[in-house]
Amino acid sequence: MKLSERARNTPPSGIRRFFELAEEMDDVISLGVGEPDFSAPWKARAAAIHSLERGRTSYTTNRGMLELREAIADHVPRYGLDYDPESEILVTTGASEAVDLALRALVDPGDAVAVQSPAYISYGPGVRFSGGDPLPVSTRAENDFVMTADDLERAGAADAEVLMICYPNNPTGATASADDLAEIAAFAREHDLTVLADEIYAGLTYEGEHTSIATLPGMRERTVVINGFSKAYAMTGLRLGYALGPSEAVDAMNRIHQYTMLSAPTTAQYAALEALEACQDDVEEMRTQYDRRRRFVISRFQDMGLDCFKATGAFYAFPEAPYDDEQFAEDLLQSEGVAVVPGRVFGEEGHGHLRVSYATGMSDLKAAMNRIERFVAECERGRAET
Amino acid sequence: MADKLELLDLLLEDARESTDTIARQLGCDESEVESMIAELEGDGAILGYQPVVDWSRVETDHVAAEVELNLELDRETKYADVAGRITKFDEVTALRLVSGDYDFDVTVEGDSMRDVSMFVSEQIAPIPEVTQTVTHFVMNTYKNRGLEFIDSDDDDRLSISP
Ligand SMILES: Cc1ncc(COP(=O)(O)O)c(C=O)c1O
Numbered sequence: 022m023k024l025s026e027r028a029r030n031t032p033p034s035g036i037r038r039f040f041e042l043a044e045e046m047d048d049v050i051s052l053g054v055g056e057p058d059f060s061a062p063w064k065a066r067a068a069a070i071h072s073l074e075r076g077r078t079s080y081t082t083n084r085g086m087l088e089l090r091e092a093i094a095d096h097v098p099r100y101g102l103d104y105d106p107e108s109e110i111l112v113t114t115g116a117s118e119a120v121d122l123a124l125r126a127l128v129d130p131g132d133a134v135a136v137q138s139p140a141y142i143s144y145g146p147g148v149r150f151s152g153g154d155p156l157p158v159s160t161r162a163e164n165d166f167v168m169t170a171d172d173l174e175r176a177g178a179a180d181a182e183v184l185m186i187c188y189p190n191n192p193t194g195a196t197a198s199a200d201d202l203a204e205i206a207a208f209a210r211e212h213d214l215t216v217l218a219d220e221i222y223a224g225l226t227y228e229g230e231h232t233s234i235a236t237l238p239g240m241r242e243r244t245v246v247i248n249g250f251s252k253a254y255a256m257t258g259l260r261l262g263y264a265l266g267p268s269e270a271v272d273a274m275n276r277i278h279q280y281t282m283l284s285a286p287t288t289a290q291y292a293a294l295e296a297l298e299a300c301q302d303d304v305e306e307m308r309t310q311y312d313r314r315r316r317f318v319i320s321r322f323q324d325m326g327l328d329c330f331k332a333t334g335a336f337y338a339f340p341e342a343p344y345d346d347e348q349f350a351e352d353l354l355q356s357e358g359v360a361v362v363p364g365r366v367f368g369e370e371g372h373g374h375l376r377v378s379y380a381t382g383m384s385d386l387k388a389a390m391n392r393i394e395r396f397v398a399e400c401e402r403g404r405a406e407t
Numbered sequence: 408m409a410d411k412l413e414l415l416d417l418l419l420e421d422a423r424e425s426t427d428t429i430a431r432q433l434g435c436d437e438s439e440v441e442s443m444i445a446e447l448e449g450d451g452a453i454l455g456y457q458p459v460v461d462w463s464r465v466e467t468d469h470v471a472a473e474v475e476l477n478l479e480l481d482r483e484t485k486y487a488d489v490a491g492r493i494t495k496f497d498e499v500t501a502l503r504l505v506s507g508d509y510d511f512d513v514t515v516e517g518d519s520m521r522d523v524s525m526f527v528s529e530q531i532a533p534i535p536e537v538t539q540t541v542t543h544f545v546m547n548t549y550k551n552r553g554l555e556f557i558d559s560d561d562d563d564r565l566s567i568s569p
Contacts (some may be wrong), residue, residue, distance in 0.1 A: 056564060
């Protein structure tokens with residue numbers, strides 16, 4: 022069969038190889054997982070089951086059930102966001118679909134799209150699928166992976182049409198304060214960039230409150246905010262997300278969505294509605310657990326002598342690898358049976374780092390950190406001898 | 408200064424956790440954790456640490472019953488006086504004063520149903536203030552102390568994901 026150039030030019034993700042290596046081995050503790058170890062809150066699951074029992078198995082309106090959009094509108098003011106459920110909210114099949122729709126609605130062929138790096142691996146390919154050219158904006162470890170005007174300048178982002186940012190960040194766990202975002206916002210205003218803000222980890226912020234770039238002066242009209250239920254509500258498999266934006270952007274996204282998706286999964290919409298209305302305690306409990314694990318993991322890395330910046334969001338630590346990140350991750354997997362993801366998979370500036378997910382129960386996490394500590398000590402002894 | 412409630416929360420999850428790991432999770436010094444635990448124990452807020460046992464997986468005979476007790480008190484006798492006598496029995500593992508149709512909710516444990524019934528009829532029922540006993544044998548335990556006794560929620564995630 023003749024395959025499209027687009028498909029042929031899309032490389033397999035760098036995660037794939039590690040996945041295959043890890044799958045071949047027994048007794049692996051994986052800190053390479055990008056999703057919660059918790060199941061969705063029981064009340065949300067029960068609501069999904071109940072909706073099935075009542076036979077709620079048809080499509081919903083394209084934009085998603087109005088009741089759900091209203092619940093989302095009632096939920097986001099906690100981040101200072103205010104959107105009209107009728108015209109400014111679109112419910113999507115995961116944040117993934119929202120990212121795809123936003124890019125297709127905002128990018129013309131040949132447009133440059135400035136993409137934060139390191140970041141979630143789908144952005145670059147997503148930009149290409151929309152016909153745009155991804156322009157990586159490297160954020161730096163010495164700035165705790167917060168994007169600066171200097172980073173944007175150096176990347177040539179002034180000429181881009183769209184800027185994609187993600188805070189709290191996958192893979193670094195970095196968050197951005199209102200002051201940090203103000204610098205990015207000023208750049209976006211000055212160069213007339215539309216901002217695509219993936220805030221899927223907004224609910225998992227550990228020090229201070231999450232700030233959305235859309236709340237800064239002059240930004241609401243140029244920003245599409247993306248969020249969803251996968252991370253904070255532990256609902257990855259239910260595939261539900263949403264986009265918030267000015268009605269013209271949401272209309273444009275919906276125009277594509279109505280042909281390519283019709284509507285987000287109905288069962289998941291019922292679960293999401295219940296999640297917003299009745300599961301905030303569950304979210305808080307999960308957040309507390311992640312926060313404890315975060316402190317544990319970072320302090321263990323620091324004691325091992327690995328440079329590990331203090332991640333304040335999502336569920337990832339991003340320590341420096343003692344040597345080449347890919348080689349180290351492979352050696353660690355082979356000799357200690359601990360899987361982590363080499364930072365380079367997430368972009369240029371990820372080189373030399375490891376993404377360590379703490380979405381894993383404390384007993385596995387403790388065992389894994391002991392194994393890593395042993396391995397790092399061994400490496401150091403080896404180095405001292407040569 | 409780490410918070411005592413947070414410390415209790417962690418101990419309730421796993422009281423055997425090392426103070427080193429607890430300190431890292433709370434973001435404080437190990438010595439701070441140790442002194443807070445000592446304080447909680449000293450104040451009588453923490454009375455002890457026990458495992459949660461699923462007896463169906465241990466090769467032994469073990470029977471538990473929830474016993475409802477009704478009391479009739481006189482001017483000189485208070486609930487606490489009667490409770491003081493009942494708690495003395497080793498067979499009684501929990502005793503609570505409750506609202507509703509009866510007064511005391513007693514957990515009695517023993518090696519057999521016969522042992523437990525005999526204990527209730529020979530030791531508890533004869534207490535002068537006790538006017539009625541209703542014994543409910545525990546048939547199965549599905550959850551106790553926040554822990555599920557049925558295997559569930561296996562980790563079926565992909566080992567590596569973006
Ligand atoms: C930053 C980021 N955005 C989006 C997604 C995808 O989320 P969803 O499950 O809602 O499609 C992920 C999942 O790993 C992510 O890490």
